[in-house]
Amino acid sequence: MRCMSFQRARTDEQRGERRRQILATAAAMLTEMPVAELTLTALSRRVCLAKANVLRYFESREAVLLALLEAEVADWITELEAAPAADGSAAGERGDRFAELLATSLARRPVLCDLMSAQSTVLEHNISAETALRHKRAVHGYLEVLVRFTAGHLPELGDEDAAALMQSVMLVAVAAWPASRPPRAVLDAYATDPALAVMCVDFADVVRRTAAVTVSGLLARERQPR
Template sequence: MNFKRARTDEQRAERRRAILATADEMLTEMPVAKLSFNELSRRVCLAKANIVRYVESREAVLLELLDGHLRDWIAELSGSAPAEGTPRERGDALAAELAESLARRPVLCDLISSQATVLEHNVSTETAIEHKHALFGAMESLIAVIRRHLPEFGEREAYDLVATATLVTAAAWPHSRPSEAMKAAYERDPAVAAMRVDFTELVGRTLAVTISGLLAREHDRPAMPR
């Protein structure tokens, strides 16, 4: 990619889109922890000092990518038809769909798992506010999807399920990606292998149990936070 200096608003916007697209492609090759500004600048053929003319920081780039991947995931879920059956059966089906759809999106899971510890650091207050507003919009859309599958849920129950899905994904994803030494240990010792985390199974089971508990407590609804 051979860039010339961007002189118009459209050229600057195009440069920024190229940087974001390149970073997104890099995340299909490496985890968030290994994506560096140096490698990003090399791939877009811009000096590191020049990249910050278009993006605030590595973390700001990753936050924007997280917002985009969340929108794509929710769009996929919005196109799925609710299951039939009892609330428990529909809840189990929804839990499985959420877990399986997350597992198909490793970049999203990696970004979620790094959000609090990496992505939300080294950004300006303005970027943080913009991201949280985007996140709130995504959460509202996901709440609507959940309530379409489980109309028994109020906003509070759906909100609690979204929060649980986010937190369990953040915890389960890195644990389901063991180091080479841990992989070797799992293969050598059956007792150790029993401790290996299956991301889809753990997330699906946790969400199914959460849904069952929320259904059982549906008449005990605290107010939805605003």
């Protein structure tokens, strides 16, 4: 692989472009390998910068991946917002369609799912309080957008229930993603004893069922007398 000849970034525009190059390279690498295998050394080689130079723009590998996670979430939200608006059908039917939308859109984004599954256990370590604060503020902003998006499809849910729904979906997605991608030894065990294959998780199905059941429960609770 030939490296591009880089000059030192001196302006804000040049520094921003260098950050975008690093993030784009990390995103491309994550289509080839899981988060756990992406090292700062490998990233710096792929982007054709010394590790010290990568660290001029991001304080750590984890900071790179958190920034990439934020970009992936923003792209996901853009995709969701392009989906057709809810029609006048019954709330339960709209809830089922909304659950299908969330599940299928997440399943199409393996890089996002892999980053989300590593967020709390890996990516939020080895970062400064400043980076943590910036990241959490970004995540909070995205959650607010998702709550408004949910209300557009399911206006029967208030903001509190819409936030509860999105929180449940995201937590299940975080757990279901790695469970749906077992290592080779586990796949071999399933092949040896097909009865064990029932333990294999279908990511999209788990997210869809969880979202649909949660919507149904929240709607039922809204109908109960206060």
